[in-house]
Amino acid sequence: MTIAAKANSLWEYANPRKFLATSERVLPFFWISAGLCLVIGLTWGFFFTPDDYKQGSTVKIIYLHVPAALMAVNCWLMMLATSLVWLVRRHHVSALAARAAAPIGIVMTLIALATGAIWGQPMWGTWWAWDPRLTSFLILFLFYLGYVALWEAIEDPDTAADLTSVLCLVGSVFAILSRYAVNFWNQGLHQGASVMRAGAVTGTDTEEKVSNIYFYPLLLCIIGFVLLFIALVFYRTGTEIRARRIKALLARERVNG
């Protein structure tokens, strides 16, 4: 492969130095735009949208709940993708990105569960119900915990990356299975998907959906959360790479000294 062709390849970023250089250059952009989106979206959502005629002001928790829940699931998908890349192409940055993303996923899952509980208390009259969506989120949380615990438990970094990658693959299958199993097991209290639906956008279906007044600030918040997630993953992956480097330097020093 010529150098010119290589320069356009995504795999170039498997080089930690290149990854660090690029991520450092784009990080400020992500931080600032994430901050802007979130500040504007949340201010708009909290102060400049009317109260819902049925739910009152509690509807506004949607601006945290929905983006956090979306990112909690997408974070696992990202870990799945990076795990696959690690298993297939053995790029260390990929494995470290999966490791860096997992705690963010845990926090997102917790935010979604907590805001849901805070909303559910006045609306459903209960903090918690064994609804399929709630339950599968709790199970997802357990999967995250197991994944992070396995990373922490194994000393050799390559073995840890391998094992957690396989766990991520197997776990994904079981997470999806669990999602459908709990669907079968209990009927839901949670509303269905009502933000992004083809019919809802074109207005062809008359089922409940999020009305436009709430939709635009929500969209902004979702974009903000996505940007924030990307920024956090870049930042944490950089930290992981540096930690790995320090360890290598220390090991070299021990050998030489």
Added chain:
Amino acid sequence: MIALLLRDLKLAFRAGGGFGLGLAFFLIVTVLVPFSVGPQSSLLTTIAPGVLWLGALLACLLSLDRLLALDWEDGSLDLLATAPLPLEAVVTIKALAHWLTTGLPLVLAAPFLGVLLNLPVPGFSWLVISLLLGTPAMSVIGTFGAALTVGLKRGGLLLSLLVLPLYVPTLIFGAEVARRGATGMETQTPLLMLAGITAATVALLPFASAAVLRINLR
């Protein structure tokens, strides 16, 4: 393969603790339940299928950390990995031995413990059928968890943290079969789902377990 199976079975029977321990644990859990929720027989009837399923699941979990750890410690796992037998077959046999020494006795003991919890009469056959279908999946999934944590000093707690979420679908459908059977509802859908999960895990998960074991033996 048969030699390996016989060896594992012999070890489980003769080494002591492995074989009877799961059963004793199952019995104790079942006895403790009425102490914690009260002795009303109507309440016990309602929760009996779920409690028995949960007890069997935990008893299965209890013996998982010995599944591969002993062979790891004395090095026979390395020998098995270099033997002409593929590692996938080894872990399948290990899972089968675990099922024969843990799962099957639990299935056989469950009806007697059902009596203790006032399980309704039609529930007995469904409980046995659902456990018979579900426990192989638990052994196979458990083998995967044991393979993941085999090299770790204190893998026991981590093993439960990893394996229990994987048990969720099996538990949901298995307990649903037992519950529906006990109340006289139709059981076909969850039964088929349970059988499907067991078939899929038995067919596919040994590959993942073997892959993980290879990484750990590297």
